[in-house]
Amino acid sequence: MTSAHVVLARRPQGAPVPEDFRLETRELPAPREGQLLVEVLFATANPGSRNRMGGDASYARGMRLGETMEGPAVGRVLVSNHPEWRQGDLVTGAFGWAERALSSGRGLRRIPARTPSLSAWAGILNLPGLTAYFGLRDVAGFKPGETLIVSSAAGPVGATAGQIARLMGGRAIGIASGAERKRWLLEEAGFAAVIDRSAPDLADALIAAAGEGGAQVYFDNVGGPVLDAAIRALGQRGRIVVSGQIADYNRPDGERSGTRRVHEFIGKRLRMEGMVVFDYAERFGEAEREIEGWIADGRLKFREHIVDGLAALPALFCAQLRGEIFGRALAKVAS
Amino acid sequence: MTSAHVVLARRPQGAPVPEDFRLETRELPAPREGQLLVEVLFATANPGSRNRMGGDASYARGMRLGETMEGPAVGRVLVSNHPEWRQGDLVTGAFGWAERALSSGRGLRRIPARTPSLSAWAGILNLPGLTAYFGLRDVAGFKPGETLIVSSAAGPVGATAGQIARLMGGRAIGIASGAERKRWLLEEAGFAAVIDRSAPDLADALIAAAGEGGAQVYFDNVGGPVLDAAIRALGQRGRIVVSGQIADYNRPDGERSGTRRVHEFIGKRLRMEGMVVFDYAERFGEAEREIEGWIADGRLKFREHIVDGLAALPALFCAQLRGEIFGRALAKVAS
Numbered sequence: 001m002t003s004a005h006v007v008l009a010r011r012p013q014g015a016p017v018p019e020d021f022r023l024e025t026r027e028l029p030a031p032r033e034g035q036l037l038v039e040v041l042f043a044t045a046n047p048g049s050r051n052r053m054g055g056d057a058s059y060a061r062g063m064r065l066g067e068t069m070e071g072p073a074v075g076r077v078l079v080s081n082h083p084e085w086r087q088g089d090l091v092t093g094a095f096g097w098a099e100r101a102l103s104s105g106r107g108l109r110r111i112p113a114r115t116p117s118l119s120a121w122a123g124i125l126n127l128p129g130l131t132a133y134f135g136l137r138d139v140a141g142f143k144p145g146e147t148l149i150v151s152s153a154a155g156p157v158g159a160t161a162g163q164i165a166r167l168m169g170g171r172a173i174g175i176a177s178g179a180e181r182k183r184w185l186l187e188e189a190g191f192a193a194v195i196d197r198s199a200p201d202l203a204d205a206l207i208a209a210a211g212e213g214g215a216q217v218y219f220d221n222v223g224g225p226v227l228d229a230a231i232r233a234l235g236q237r238g239r240i241v242v243s244g245q246i247a248d249y250n251r252p253d254g255e256r257s258g259t260r261r262v263h264e265f266i267g268k269r270l271r272m273e274g275m276v277v278f279d280y281a282e283r284f285g286e287a288e289r290e291i292e293g294w295i296a297d298g299r300l301k302f303r304e305h306i307v308d309g310l311a312a313l314p315a316l317f318c319a320q321l322r323g324e325i326f327g328r329a330l331a332k333v334a335s
Numbered sequence: 336m337t338s339a340h341v342v343l344a345r346r347p348q349g350a351p352v353p354e355d356f357r358l359e360t361r362e363l364p365a366p367r368e369g370q371l372l373v374e375v376l377f378a379t380a381n382p383g384s385r386n387r388m389g390g391d392a393s394y395a396r397g398m399r400l401g402e403t404m405e406g407p408a409v410g411r412v413l414v415s416n417h418p419e420w421r422q423g424d425l426v427t428g429a430f431g432w433a434e435r436a437l438s439s440g441r442g443l444r445r446i447p448a449r450t451p452s453l454s455a456w457a458g459i460l461n462l463p464g465l466t467a468y469f470g471l472r473d474v475a476g477f478k479p480g481e482t483l484i485v486s487s488a489a490g491p492v493g494a495t496a497g498q499i500a501r502l503m504g505g506r507a508i509g510i511a512s513g514a515e516r517k518r519w520l521l522e523e524a525g526f527a528a529v530i531d532r533s534a535p536d537l538a539d540a541l542i543a544a545a546g547e548g549g550a551q552v553y554f555d556n557v558g559g560p561v562l563d564a565a566i567r568a569l570g571q572r573g574r575i576v577v578s579g580q581i582a583d584y585n586r587p588d589g590e591r592s593g594t595r596r597v598h599e600f601i602g603k604r605l606r607m608e609g610m611v612v613f614d615y616a617e618r619f620g621e622a623e624r625e626i627e628g629w630i631a632d633g634r635l636k637f638r639e640h641i642v643d644g645l646a647a648l649p650a651l652f653c654a655q656l657r658g659e660i661f662g663r664a665l666a667k668v669a670s
Contacts, residue, residue: 247602272608
């Protein structure tokens with residue numbers, strides 16, 4: 001059986017362009033005993049993948065040229081030679097930018113037959129939502145009554161983190177760009193305040209929005225000057241979750257910005273901690289059930305930007321890294 | 336009664352110079368009921384004080400012009416109108432760069448009559464040693480078998496942290512400058528390795544010294560490029576204690592270097608936390624008894640650089656910020 005794949009054709013120089021990718025058709029062998037064949041329904045353009053494309057990686061190994069682009073996906077079992085799966089089962093897994101995929105069943109998660117949204121299993125019910133859930137609760141130890149600052153607030157991680165903060169009895173200040181994102185965050189997602197990322201006085205605006213005593217948690221998806229501004233707005237014993245550093249993904253080693261404000265860590269007793277969501281894999285089910293419940297109740301909102309077909313993913317991925325996509329960036333691969 | 340004081344005469348532009356200070360004589364009133372009068376035996380040149388001289392401060396308020404320079408000191412009670420103190424008692428307190436000081440007794444700690452070293456109560460048994468003790472054990476959670484990297488390793492905080500790591504069953508890699516410091520750290524203080532701070536390949540040297548899996552803890556006294564190099568040498572779940580940022584003390588806000596390597600926090604799940612030693616004040620006694628025992632047994636070594644008289648403190652302080660002083664920088668004020 002043939003399968004279309006989008007692969008890494010060359011290593012990006014700075015910001016990726018669509019020419020860094022190539023669409024090709026492969027022949028897949030029939031699934032062996034213990035394997036299953038999945039058809040991909042939704043594939044995702046994951047900004048974190050940028051980090052692996054340079055050849056050196058943050059926590060995962062670097063990509064090889066010609067390798068299928070990675071990313072969580074939603075699929076349906078076409079053929080199963082695996083005792084735990086049946087034809088027609090819905091599943092999420094790291095199938096990447098592919099039309100079809102063979103799997104040993106390892107790392108797959110079952111999507112309940114009655115789910116409030118199938119595509120959500122490629123976003124808010126997948127790595128972005130799980131990152132927000134465990135980052136806020138476990139890494140930051142967010143508590144009722146506290147104030148959260150979150151960057152890339154209109155992205156799937158940020159929007160989910162801010163809403164979970166609100167659902168936990170806290171308050172969220174978002175950093176985002178553009179009137180549409182700001183309106184959605186305030187009116188739909190229940191953020192207490194939204195500050196424009198390019199505001200010249202970003203730190204002052206965050207300090208004013210946080211109010212007396214400052215914010216308690218900053219959920220960092222971007223790094224660089226935005227991280228510096230958030231550090232200024234944190235109060236005593238503030239905690240920073242480092243979830244993404246999108247400002248630095250396109251940059252070579254020597255040009256990364258990091259933070260200039262380590263000196264503030266002393267007086268404010270700040271704590272900054274990095275996270276990899278896979279460390280919480282054993283508790284994904286707990287998080288999925290809680291997030292599904294919030295979605296079903298209408299208390300947790302999410303945005304999606306869905307393009308048609310695998311071939312549209314390179315342009316979508318590049319646009320997302322330029323900050324042009326509002327919502328989880330998905331491609332509908334099969335119906 | 337008169338008392339000589341060294342005060343802040345003007346705010347330093349960049350690195351402090353002796354002309355930023357002024358020696359003056361003040362008239363002290365007689366101690367009232369509940370007060371005591373102390374004569375200072377040892378005063379200290381504390382690098383962290385630089386941070387308050389600019390007027391804006393990290394955790395303490397900024398200094399006023401004309402204010403006596405701060406710093407922990409060792410003294411002897413001359414007159415006591417306080418029920419808990421008697422004439423002749425030895426005491427440590429924040430008397431600063433002064434010949435004599437009035438005190439309400441608040442924040443004073445008693446020096447045992449039989450102590451292995453009186454001047455040590457202005458150094459290894461005072462804030463530097465306590466910072467090393469609580470930073471390593473409580474903030475970093477250092478455990479037997481782990482490897483510590485410490486910067487300013489020949490300074491009183493760094494040398495104590497490295498030796499406590501060894502006494503806890505771990506191993507210390509020091510970052511320091513100069514052959515004399517290196518010899519002392521290896522031969523006297525029992526460090527496993529010492530890397531020259533100005534080595535062009537500092538990160539590579541630290542990685543090699545840390546060995547497979549990297550180091551577990553970095554005790555940061557300096558910040559900037561040294562912090563970046565240490566981050567590279569940390570392994571999975573490495574912890575960073577931010578105790579001092581001497582590289583940034585002399586710099587205005589926009590020129591601080593911080594760290595460029597926040598992206599490494601994600602993949603290595605690093606944690607960085609700032610500390611203020613006064614948060615552990617209730618447990619100072621526990622630490623002092625343990626450190627005194629180690630000194631008495633000869634298992635914990637310390638270096639002192641002692642000058643004569645208050646008037647020598649400004650030049651000592653400036654030399655220390657230039658990295659020219661090896662050991663705790665003290666002035667002997669009275670005998």
